[in-house]
Amino acid sequence: MAITNLHEFLQDYFTANQCELIFNEDGVLTVQLTEEMDRALMNRPFYWHYVKNTGYAGEPMKLTLITNPEKREEKGEWIHFGSPRLQQILNQLKQNEKVTKLFQKVKTNQNTPLYPWLVINLKVSYVGKQKKDEVFSLGLHLVSGIMKVEMMEIMQQVSLQMSISDYCYPISPLIKINSGYLRIQSVIDNYIENQTHEWAEESWKALDEEIQMLHHFYTEQTETMQEQKQKELIEIKKRYEPYISYEVINGGIFYLTEDAFA
Known part of the structure; x- marks a missing residue:
């Protein structure tokens, strides 16, 4: 994916x-x-x-x-x-x-429908002791609900342009864009849930070790020392606490023929 x-x-x-x-x-x-x-x-x-x-x-x-x-x-x-x-x-x-709307370039002399696809390219970041990024490209047919992965690779075989070709007409989407995005996000959520996350376990372990070292170092209970200890504790958590974030790189609506990928 x-x-x-x-x-x-x-x-x-x-x-x-x-x-x-x-x-x-x-x-x-x-x-x-x-x-x-x-x-x-x-x-x-x-x-x-x-x-x-x-x-x-x-x-x-x-x-x-x-x-x-x-x-x-x-x-x-x-x-x-x-x-x-x-x-x-x-x-x-x-x-x-970030956002575009493109139409498949079609040479035809008869009425030809173009179907809307929502295409989203997004980056998933796994942040903790170390950082790793994955880039995903997914396409959702906004009429049938069919979804394809590695959409940008699939789109290589399709010629696109800013305006719609003669004799072509766009089909109105049945799935709203917001709903379509949530479907795509759900696929990514399921993908992440099915992965092993040793990176997060390593981050939690490193965080615990750093906190133990901090407690060992700050043995004095003066107000100044405790304030400094809390500041360093916050910084350690920022550095090691694992989390996963999504970022949309770009996306758009692509109007394609029914057999665009045939």
Whole structure:
């Protein structure tokens, strides 16, 4: 269920942002950025300010990202879960592309219904002594109630656009968006409940050890010492108490033909 293929995620990300994939082989991806993506990722505000003031169009950069560990010494930028570049991309998605509405591109000369899918990409964070993130992509058919996992991978075979194609018409959803989101969240809840959580047990154990050390250190009962002890106790709990949080990366409504994934 979790999206573990970082390379495919990057392909989808740059393709969805109209960036040309110049090279895509064996865990090495080179893309020609658009001006918008160059501004978002390459940290060149002075360059773009200069070219715009001089009347030039400007030249967006090419970017090579390497996801294959065996290729990390090649020319390009090694990217992995937890790397600053990936965090930048996730932040860009969060800030600028949180919600969208897209239609399948259809070439037809007869009336064709398009069915609404609610697609949610979300991150689940397991926080405690150590932190681990999982990214999920789920799609819910808002008429039939069918749900699919790894939705972004499935969507690779579908061409999308901002406007609806000629002769196509949208079907109104029977499931409201809020209700659909709760269904998706329920699937994630069930997934988490069925996992083993050794990470949480290790966090509780580390928390107990730290508290015992704190009690051992603060043996004096003066008011000042006890106040300092309480402050440190709060900090220890913040650092070690395990919890799980959800964060929606982005999502949207996608209107697709009945046989979009056939």
